[in-house]
Amino acid sequence: MIEVNHLTKSFDGKVILEDISAKFNQGQTNLIIGASGTGKSVLLKNLVGLIAPDSGEVLFDGRNFTSADKDLKTDIRREIGMLFQGGALFDSKNVEQNIMFPLDVLTDMTKEEKLERVNYCLDRVGMTDVNKKMPSEISGGMKKRVGIARAIVNHSKYLFCDEPNSGLDPQTSIRIDNLIKEITEELNITTIVVTHDMNSVMEIGDNIIFLHKGHKLWEGNNETIFDGDCTELQDFIFANKLMRAVKKNRG
Numbered sequence: 001m002i003e004v005n006h007l008t009k010s011f012d013g014k015v016i017l018e019d020i021s022a023k024f025n026q027g028q029t030n031l032i033i034g035a036s037g038t039g040k041s042v043l044l045k046n047l048v049g050l051i052a053p054d055s056g057e058v059l060f061d062g063r064n065f066t067s068a069d070k071d072l073k074t075d076i077r078r079e080i081g082m083l084f085q086g087g088a089l090f091d092s093k094n095v096e097q098n099i100m101f102p103l104d105v106l107t108d109m110t111k112e113e114k115l116e117r118v119n120y121c122l123d124r125v126g127m128t129d130v131n132k133k134m135p136s137e138i139s140g141g142m143k144k145r146v147g148i149a150r151a152i153v154n155h156s157k158y159l160f161c162d163e164p165n166s167g168l169d170p171q172t173s174i175r176i177d178n179l180i181k182e183i184t185e186e187l188n189i190t191t192i193v194v195t196h197d198m199n200s201v202m203e204i205g206d207n208i209i210f211l212h213k214g215h216k217l218w219e220g221n222n223e224t225i226f227d228g229d230c231t232e233l234q235d236f237i238f239a240n241k242l243m244r245a246v247k248k249n250r251g
C-alpha cells in the first residue's frame with residue numbers, strides 16, 4: 001500500500017496540490033483522475049520522488065519515503081516500475097535491450113538470467129519473437145506492452161502508469177488497461193494510474209481519487225462513481241455525449 005498524508009505543493013507561490021491525503025491499495029489498480037492541468041502529474045511526480053513536497057509525506061508499505069535517508073530512498077526506488085506516456089523506450093536499443101536495461105543497471109544477474117527474465121516478461125505481456133525489433137518497427141500498443149514488461153522486469157512492488165492510453169485507439173486502450181489490471185492482481189503489486197480517460201475509469205477503476213484544481217474532491221470506485229454528489233466530478237464524467245447517454249439509460 002502507498003499512503004499520502006496531507007501533501008501540499010506550490011510552484012512560484014502558486015498552490016498546485018493542497019492537503020492531499022489518499023491510500024492506494026495493494027493488488028488493485030488505483031486511479032488518479034481529473035481534468036487537464038489539475039495536478040495529476042505533479043502528484044505522481046511527488047509519489048515517485050521526482051519532486052519533493054512542500055509538506056506532507058508519502059509512505060510505501062509504512063516506510064516514510066519523504067523523510068527517508070539516501071539508502072532507504074534507493075531501496076524504495078528500486079521497487080518502483082514506471083510506464084511513461086508513449087512508452088519512453090530507448091530508440092537506439094532493441095526490445096530485448098530496452099526491457100533488460102533495469103536489470104543491467106540495478107542487478108548483477110548473469111546474461112542468461114537476464115535473458116530468461118526478459119523473455120518471461122515479454123511472454124507475460126503477450127509478445128513473442130520481437131526481441132530484436134527496434135521501437136520504430138513496432139506499433140504504439142506494442143510499445144506500451146514493452147514499457148510494461150520493462151516496468152515489472154526487476155520484480156517491482158509498485159507500478160506507476162502515466163496516461164497509459166495516450167495515443168492508442170479505444171480497443172487497444174482497453175487491452176492495455178486490462179493487461180495492467182491482470183498483472184497488478186497476479187503479482188499483487190500496488191498500481192497507480194494517472195488518467196483522464198473515462199473508459200479506463202470504468203474498466204479498471206478499483207479505487208479512484210478525483211482531483212480538481214489541486215484538491216481531492218472525491219474518492220470511490222467504478223461502481224460508486226455515478227452516485228457521487230460531487231458536482232465537479234459529475235461535470236468531469238459527463239463531459240462527453242456518450243457518457244451523458246449512459247447516464248440517461250441508467251435513469
Ligand SMILES: Nc1ncnc2c1ncn2[C@@H]1O[C@H](COP(=O)(O)OP(=O)(O)OP(=O)(O)O)[C@@H](O)[C@H]1O
Binds near residue numbers: 036040043
Ligand atoms: N515544474 C513545474 N513548475 C511550475 N509549474 C508546474 C510545474 N509542473 C507542473 N506545473 C503546473 O502545475 C499544474 C498542474 O500540472 P499537471 O501536469 O500536474 O496537470 P495534469 O492534471 O497532469 O494535466 P494533464 O492531464 O494535462 O497532463 C499546471 O498548471 C502546470 O502548469
